[in-house]
Amino acid sequence: MHPFIKDLKAKLKKKKLKGLAVDVDDTLARTGDFWIKGLMEKFGNPEGLSVEEVQQKYRYSYYAPYWSGKEVRAWEKQVRHDDRLHRDFPLIKNANHIVNQIHQIIPVVVYLTARSKSVMPGTRVWLKKYGFPQAEVAYRTPGVKLPESLSWKAKVLEYLYPQVIGMVDDHPQLAKDLSKNYQGVLFLYDYPDQAPRSDINIVPCKNWQAVLEKVRRLA
Ligand SMILES: [Mg+2]
Known part of the structure; x- marks a missing residue:
């Protein structure tokens, strides 16, 4: 695992933080x-x-x-x-308000994104602009090519368990790329259909309101 991600896990562990990862593109930003x-x-x-x-x-x-x-x-x-x-991508309506409500139930501990390091300043400005809960931002580590970004994310997510107990992400490929041993939960955002698999905990959510209700149920 990349040292940056190892540091992140150690940091969460030390702070005794346990919570959720949230994706950015097509989950928070349009x-x-x-x-x-x-x-x-x-x-x-x-x-x-x-x-x-x-x-x-x-x-x-x-x-x-x-x-x-x-x-x-x-x-x-x-x-x-x-x-x-x-800095200027439009917000998915109400994502910020609902993420803050979720944060009160299970804290958001990391924004886990396939964006590269080059756009982290803008990403941080954007998250702050819309009042998203403060948390670490983990970007696609150098050497990971874009087509592998979801399998990379799946590995990171599994590695960060149990400090990160679940994730909200819009990409069904992430559900497919998680191993059968993954113990956390993936809230598949903007996904009105049946979960793409049932051997691990994949929770399809058609919108943010549904994510909130399902997080409440989990807690
Ligand atoms: Mg996304």
Whole structure:
């Protein structure tokens, strides 16, 4: 495990903190909307879909077959490292208020994100701007490539147990990448369907209100 993550675990342990990890993109911030709008403007919208329709059909812009190739990837890379931009992403409505309510029941101890270190200043400003509970921010460690970010996150999450007893994240791939030995709980945000697997504790939540209710039940 990366020394940065080891330090984080030691820090939580020392402070006797036990709580939740929360993802940022498409869980707290409407990052996906920005990506889709940007891709439409730069590279066209071959199916003539609205942003919502793209999300319904593909969930994430990178699953749309036509937004691929070198130029698209280069644009995405530049956006991904634009710290300025990460201060201004729109908030998912009420995510901040509900996360604060959850924090009173089970504390949020870390924001665990696949963002890179280059956008951490903007990320911290953004979290503060919307009044999210203060907690550590763990970013994708150097050497982990973006396509492996969810399997990386799964490993980190398992490593941080039991200091981190669960996570709220929007990506169903994270549910798939967790090992069958994972003892924590994954609240799968914005996921109205059945859990993608049942051998570990995956809790689908269609919105933040549902996350709050399910956290209450867990506590
Ligand atoms: Mg996410």
